[in-house]
Amino acid sequence: MGIETLNTEEITIKDIAKVCGVGVSTVSRAINNHPDISPKTKQKIADAIEEYGYIPNNSARNLRRIDGKCIAVVVKGVSNPLFADAVQIMEEEIKKRKYSMVIRYVNFDEQEVDVAIELAKEKKLAGVVFLGGYFVREKKKLQKLRIPFVLSTAGANVDNISAEEYSVFCVDDEKEGYRMTDYLIRLGHKKIAVLSGMPDDASIGKLRLKGYKRALKEHGIAVDEDLILHMKRDIRFYSMENGYQMTQELLTGRKEFTCIFAFSDAMAIGACRAIADAGKKVPDDYSVAGFDGIEMGDYYNPQLTTIKQPIHEIAMESVTMLFEILDKKSENVRRIFSCELLERESTRHRKVL
Amino acid sequence: MGIETLNTEEITIKDIAKVCGVGVSTVSRAINNHPDISPKTKQKIADAIEEYGYIPNNSARNLRRIDGKCIAVVVKGVSNPLFADAVQIMEEEIKKRKYSMVIRYVNFDEQEVDVAIELAKEKKLAGVVFLGGYFVREKKKLQKLRIPFVLSTAGANVDNISAEEYSVFCVDDEKEGYRMTDYLIRLGHKKIAVLSGMPDDASIGKLRLKGYKRALKEHGIAVDEDLILHMKRDIRFYSMENGYQMTQELLTGRKEFTCIFAFSDAMAIGACRAIADAGKKVPDDYSVAGFDGIEMGDYYNPQLTTIKQPIHEIAMESVTMLFEILDKKSENVRRIFSCELLERESTRHRKVL
DNA sequence: ATTGTTTTCTGAAACGTTTCCGGTAACGTT
């Protein structure tokens, strides 16, 4: 059915134009929902596109377009299950708006902003979502990134990320760190070890730690720096493996502790494994608490006590807001999401001696 | 240092050419390691590129290039931890060869081949890796995909994927299904429930099931179809949730069983959770075995007995071979990788009544 | 009929590369 005289290898916008008896620019306008077009021709073009299975070449589009319809998601930390969820949601939202998404994972020692700048050069991006990055002393670089961006699950109260300068979507890490520590103390724990971030962590890890210390202080418990472990640089950060190693150190050390507060669920799981390998039990011998609220926490044995971040909402809001900024419908905003403390099996009242 | 008279917004190949006093095509040749160029000018150009931080625009390259230096990875099944590992390795290998990678996840009800074809239209791909797909009755479509491709972790013995027609990298699912079942039987289990694939599964699930049945038969155990569960369509397949649901059905049903063989580690973990929620214990009350050998299996409580797929090698080989095919250095090959049965805590000898 | 206004469309110029084809320079050989 229809005109079958097209035997070209790949069918282009020109073919569609020819078939419809219109100019190439008309087809373009039809595709991109530009105003200056009659419903009739628009329909005709739509039909032809359907019939011939035409798909616009993305490279050509992005090359010419004034605003590349592509947004980049730069994720700090590969294979973080929390982010995996977020990325998925973002992808859906981005696709829904007919944008394409490019994702890049960066290690702890890479500068996410640099990565974004490079990406912008080679791709022509409309905007960037930074997921889980650290943005201390990055102001200048962020300015070099001329396109709109949002900071998602970035530390909320870090010195340099202030006020309405940027769009930030995250939880109050200090408060949540406090909340969990307070909970653990109320369970009777006094010697609470912490599996925290990088030694020179300047973002979420630092904030959660601040909350931890505040809680101890408020309860009149001295902070013991020996109980604050920092993760190893050479291992994937916030990973099970990292948690495992730190916990092993803890267990073989001479410092007493009854409880571990890990700054990610993955590390908490690593901790549980290390404890089990040492012939001990969670929560009988040690209580273990995590942070994030990943799906695995539900399934793990014991079920993980944790701070559940509303990652779905954070992801959703982040891209929604990015698009509003792109549409000039909105200014920068900062939204702090509150978390939920899930009391589950991995923590319990401290055993009385 | 250097000529600082370039105040253009974005610096292009023309700028580099101008700065170096050479033609644009010379710069292009220098970048792409084409032969006709003297070491001296090549160096000069390299220096200029370095100095000005020039990054070629990818859209323009892909538009013009005869062979798009991009390979697509089409993954059947989102958020499968096994594939996450594989994807990461592939990305490294692809980047190492100066190619870019585009990844697309497809659901069970989407045709991965169609997705690849569409992708090829909009991107100009050099090749495709299909990860974990099903390729029954897809011969014709695969031919429409004019570019080279490899099938990674696709069912090895499926009827239609025969001989040297395609490049296939996978494990022998029938054999491994047999191996695990045989092991479980030797532990004394006779009533082994199976958490298998989709009802109309035509690939790995079907093959593993075949191995399962063969093992039973060889041991003189009758196959009980009621113990063969198929996963739900409306839930992410091979997921913890799916395993959980199936196990719940099993537990609330009236069929007796002493052991569960799940066709993925994730489903096995779901099974463990369901058993725990029912107040039972693994492996005391039920043995549970998985398939895949994901990292989580090491950390889970109990540690999962499973069939460990050499996913790193599979991923590595898959892209290595794809590149060899691209370079015309190699014909299609089929490599079957053998797995390792990890005997761990989630299985044990059947309790005597 | 003329003019103005709005709607719809078109041709051509970009976008930044790669690739083709041919040209010049350098060198060796007679």
Add this chain to the structure above:
DNA sequence: AACGTTACCGGAAACGTTTCAGAAAACAAT
């Protein structure tokens, strides 16, 4: 000195699309 060969290089044409400036058509108002 003339020629052939090789090694480098440059100009310009693509690639397939969007965008821009303005043309044509359609309609309305005088």
